[in-house]
Amino acid sequence: MSPDAAERASLAARHLDLVQAPFTLPRSRLLVFRADRGDLTGPGAVDGAPPATALRVHTSEYERGLDECRVLDELVVRDAAGAPLPVTAVLPHAIEFGGGAASLSFAGPTALSIGVEQVEHLGHDEALVVEWRTPDGRGHREQVGPGAGVRLDVAADRGVRHAASASHATDLAATERIWFDWFDRCPSVREDLRQMAAFCWWVLGANIVELPGLGGARGVVPSKIGYVGVWQWDAYFIALGLRHGDPALAREQLEIAFRFPGEDGQLPDVVHEHGVLASSDDLPAADRDRLRRAGSQIADPNAPVPLTKPPLAAWALAKVLEVEDAPDWARAQLATIRRSQDWWFAASDLDGDGMPEYGHPYSSGLDDSPIFDGPLPTTAPDLGAYLVLQDLELARLAERYGADAAGDPVAHRERAERTLASLLALWNADAGRFEARAAGERVASDAIVGFMPMLTGGLPGPVLDALVEALADPARYARPWSVPTVSAADPDHSSERMWRGPVWVNTNVLVAEGLRASGRQDLARELEERTVALVVHGGGPHEYFNPETGLRAGSATTAFGWSAALFVDLAVRLSSAP
Template sequence: MRATATDAPALAALAGEHLDLVRAPFTLPRSRLLVFREGDGVRVHTSEYERSLAECRVLDSLVVRDAHDAVLPITRVLPQRVEFGGGFATLVFAGPGALSVGIAAGKAVDRFTVEWTTPGGATTRCTLDAAGPAVRLDIAADRSLSAGASVAHLANAAASEAIWLDWFSRCPLVRDDLQSMTALCWWVLGANIVELPALGSARAVVPSKIGYVGLWQWDAYFIAVGLRHGDPELAREQLELAFRFASDDGQLPDVVHEHGVLATSDDLPRADRDRLRRAGSTIADPAAPVPLTKPPLAAWALAKVLEVEEADAWARAQLVIIRRSQDWWFAGSDLDGDGMPEYGHPYSSGLDDSPIFDGPLPTTSPDLAAYLVRQDLELARFAEQFRDADAAPHVARAERTLALLLGLWDDERGLFHAKAAGERVGSDTVVGLMPLLTGRLPEPIGERLLAALADERRFATPWAVPTVAASDPDFSPERMWRGPVWVNTNVLVIEGLRASGHPDAARELAERTVALVMHGGGPHEYFNSVTGEKAPTATTAFGWSAALFIDLAVGLSGPATLPQVE
């Protein structure tokens, strides 16, 4: 169930309870500006592809002082404004590229001062009164700053509020205990909307304006799954953008960004290009460019998005691209010619730092095989639904891939193992749980994987599911893909449990996953699997964590549990 315009102010206020300007900055849909807390004031950065926040500082500090030159502290943050001194003054957006600081609506005009310092150390003070009630700070794409008096502060404040209330009018309504975090997660998706030059005026919901300013293929799938509950049109747009730049042979690029696409190692700077060669591989040509993509979950995401709103003509057009992409995996990424595609580089797995990639490349991995089986089965179903293709080849290929996948099963250890350039990898990781997604595993194997999820020595850490088993020598509860919990891999395990006939276990893991996000204080990139807290190096306000929390919250909420938003 979606919110309405009547619900929007209350939902925006719920999201505001989480906007601390530390983990969650102040921003605006389509804007590249990020405002963070700095003492009793704020600092301002731009958001750019492959540039750190430190490289993108515009203001080191901005403070508001009263008529006696005392600093007015920040007293409240809402999606549409930052309030100083109990609401006397506010900071709002004046369009995507500018900020306005001025007297709040309904407050008596009094003299006050806005003071800001640029990274070069220059400090500017602007004293405002009834004759000049606000200051406008325009920030250009090159991070240059210009300032001037403005009489449009209240109009800017109203315009920003209208943008955010329109966004929150689409926020899903969920169970009472999940509503506050759902509002924050809906804010994250709106906050992460940007425009990319390569996409024209299209809206890309990026993984994070804090360090991930581009449309990553895998992220687009997960983000679309959450967006569908409130804005199915924007969800479809994410998939369409991910599919727009398919190569002639069908490969989908890893990233669409403001300078173009990242589809092979040749799209990287020379130093990175050399580092990405398949060094140590006896199978792959070490001189050839390395294709860079993401796992084949396109048909899964398409099916999810179409569950909430039919778009048959649009879906048929996307399926043409997805079928070609699926064919590419078998034609372009089966480097040893055995019928089982491999990852040519860790980037293409989405789990870059997993220990399954510590050995030589390419890597045969059970998760990739599972995704390919699931995608062929989805494509067969779509072919039967739309009668626009032959389902039989997809079914046959799924059966062949499944047989090869079962060849990776280690019955003695009770896991699916990976191979590095043909040699068995001993690591016990979350990729070994992904074959549940096929829904076609022999029952004894499915039961063994279910037992692994309940085993404290493997995947039943205090906050499950770790990306590396707790007993594995490479386990680290905080190091990227080597032991923390990621919301997207949890969701794929949940999907696998459902597909394999374990709905109770799926719901239990869904409940534990939403509990993790709430315990950890927000939709972070990944979480410590022992403490449940944000891992120190994890990005905050992370897109797929937010989107998938929303999807889980909607799934866990029934008509009888819908809240009264006040």
């Protein structure tokens, strides 16, 4: 193990609270939390209360909540007098009890190992008792002597088998080696970003799952808490962070996203352990119920609606190839991306005007944005911008790797020019913003999608100036923590509601990319600095943040994959010379 890996593991451990960051292992589906579910305010404490004495264990499964995936409702280590030993340290490879008297670690992806140390100086040179309770209410207890342990094997049905084990020290060392090998890959960044970068790198490792239906492919999921699948654009953003330390794993995320195109070229929204989600017919019941509660007209469409994600595939591919070139691999992926780009124009130009639309909010990734409050289909400025960017990237990649895979670069640039013209028709000069259209009717929402046309690098000067002015306006987007996903001056703005005001790391990154593409490098770097400062201030790479407080929004998931990956990517960029 290298000194750097040990230091990064130590830095990451400062955030491992067993609440927002559970104890887990790369490739494992097991998650260990503290049993009281409180929010930690310091190492080992819940709102100033004593540290945890009981843990709970869950599995991580597609479209199942933690309560549906209970393995152990309580796990406690007791001393010889029967008193529970507190959790005194959480490390990437172990949870320690009683100052090191006992520890919990992994014995491979599907088993937990609990062992008792021979530590006479701590007063624990006698047997301890390990107790656990399963969801059926049954209690189990094992007496474990110094130097011995117990192994808990978790079956696919979440059943638990236990056996005495003399290999705890070996299991502990093996788990430590897995994590130290992972931290060895963590990129070096500047001093003020090192601790959060180490934690974000832990998040990426923690969110690795095996996908048995894909031959054991390694998917880095958005979160093992509630998002267990490879969403298409999550894969793109996650690959951007992974590329700096594990380019092969970055490429693997793109391979998974590109692995199941439809016959017409459409890429699926999600690849998961049971198949793919590529149509409204594939939606799980929980999603349909949520749409019904929101009053959506598309909860039960009369005909299947294709579900995909925004066309950022070529952009992500080009980013990954910047770090480590892979020509043969790139050519194989480009054929899929080219067909996907063609699909947007052939199958998602729903009104036949040459400008593709979103047929379903899910295909935008911004499901709850107010631009989807009206009827569908939605003509959106972000989609137009992504399509222009993708054609321009395909043209550049075709010149680099050959037109056989990526297509004629001239044709891509000509289509990009036509799409840009259609995109500029969405500019409302009086309002000073790009606006969406719902079934052809103007949508007045002042939303972050209106900044994405900067990604094209081809906006007229007055349009670009108006967008820059909007970003600097404290009444609209220059909030204490920017950039809100809906203007603070918009009646639909909410600081807490998903995609209606909270700050997302990925949209900040895309706005910064747009500023840079439009020649405003100074503002791009300033936004990138504010974005990493937000994650540090907020305490971690959450799913989204309140733009007024800079803290995690109440319903946001923690230890979120793309927030972690993009923090790493930004930290690397900001640690280099301007």
